[in-house]
Amino acid sequence: MEKLRPQRLGHLVLAVRDIHASVKFYTEIMGLQVSDWISDQMVFLRAGTDHHDLALSQIPKDSPDINDLPRYTRPGMEHFSYLVEDRAEMDRTAEVLQAHGVEIVRGIGKHGPGENLFLVFKDPDGNNVEVYCEMTQITPESNYRPKVWERNIDSFDQYRFKHFVVPPPQAVIDAKTNKKS
Structure with missing residues (x-):
């Protein structure tokens, strides 16, 4: 069977208790350096030219400190990622994952902050792994200015689920329709 073709380790997303601290x-x-925010709930940080190599996501203030995969209401890793070459490789990756029976969680989509394409899936221990491509590059010459995105479908997926290979997460659908799960 075919394998995935990651180019390098990319970024990490951490769930944190106090995003401002x-x-x-x-x-x-x-x-x-801060690249962008989504409301006051998520921030994208960088050490180099990738839009982000670390993102922080605020967990709800009333979350218990328990191991509660996959709800991510405790501090810790939400996902880590690997860069793939391009959109064609992203499509091939989805096919390879499906052929291996790997659970795909979300994607293929295009995030607002960073403009990167994404596909998230589970490893055998339930960790979220992402492959991504086409991330915004920020250089000193680009005069990039951080912005605050609204917490909505456009910050999550600019394609609005059009290219998802699985149904979108219920929490995102609920947020889109302003419902509580």
């Missing part, structure tokens, strides 16, 4: 730590102590 975490941003202060990662910018003032680690030296990362």
Whole structure:
């Protein structure tokens, strides 16, 4: 059977208890730069030219500190990612995953912040793994200015699920229709 063809480790998304304390730590102590925010619920940080190599996601303030995969209401990793070459490789990746019976969680989509294409799937332990491509590059010459995206479908998937190979997550559908699950 065919295998995936990752080029390199990409970014990591962490769920955090206090996003503002975490941003202060990662910018003032680690030296990362803010690329963008989604409301006050998610922030994208970079050390190099990729739009983000670390993203932080605010967990609900009332979340218990338990191991609760896959709801991600405790601090820790939400997903890590690998870069693939292009959209054609992303499509091939979805086919390979399906042929191997791997659970696909979300995608193929296009995020707002970073403009990258994404496909997220589960490893054998239930960890979210993402492959992505076409991420915005930020150089000193680009004069990039961070912005705050609304927390809506466009920040999650600019394609609006048109290219998803699985049904979109219920939480995203509920947010789109302003319903609570």
